[in-house]
Amino acid sequence: MNKVNILGTIYTIKKSNAKKDSNLVKADGYIDTTTKTIVLADLESDKNEYNSLDNIQLYADKVFRHELIHAFLFESGLACYGNDEKIVDWIAVQYPKLKEVFERLKVEK
Numbered sequence: 001m002n003k004v005n006i007l008g009t010i011y012t013i014k015k016s017n018a019k020k021d022s023n024l025v026k027a028d029g030y031i032d033t034t035t036k037t038i039v040l041a042d043l044e045s046d047k048n049e050y051n052s053l054d055n056i057q058l059y060a061d062k063v064f065r066h067e068l069i070h071a072f073l074f075e076s077g078l079a080c081y082g083n084d085e086k087i088v089d090w091i092a093v094q095y096p097k098l099k100e101v102f103e104r105l106k107v108e109k
């Protein structure tokens with residue numbers, strides 16, 4: 001199991017599947033703020049839904065980034081925003097574009 005430091009709080013990252021974890025029946029990832037765990041669906045076991053391994057990895061990365069944003073907002077004391085899927089998705093989807101602009105303009109730090 002991997003760990004990640006989210007603003008000073010250590011989260012455990014683990015993979016599971018819908019058979020073992022019912023929270024993954026309708027979602028491919030979630031965070032548990034009580035146990036400080038990020039749970040990601042083991043998408044490789046559902047290979048038939050995807051066209052290629054590259055697609056699986058791309059989608060898995062998007063899910064992971066989305067769940068990390070939830071955790072960052074929660075650990076910032078912004079649980080109200082962290083529970084807003086639109087805001088979480090906006091940050092997760094737009095982050096690469098924001099990063100590119102910050103780096104190009106050298107305002108990344």
Ligand SMILES: [Zn+2]
Pocket residue numbers: 066070085088
């Ligand atoms: Zn979400």
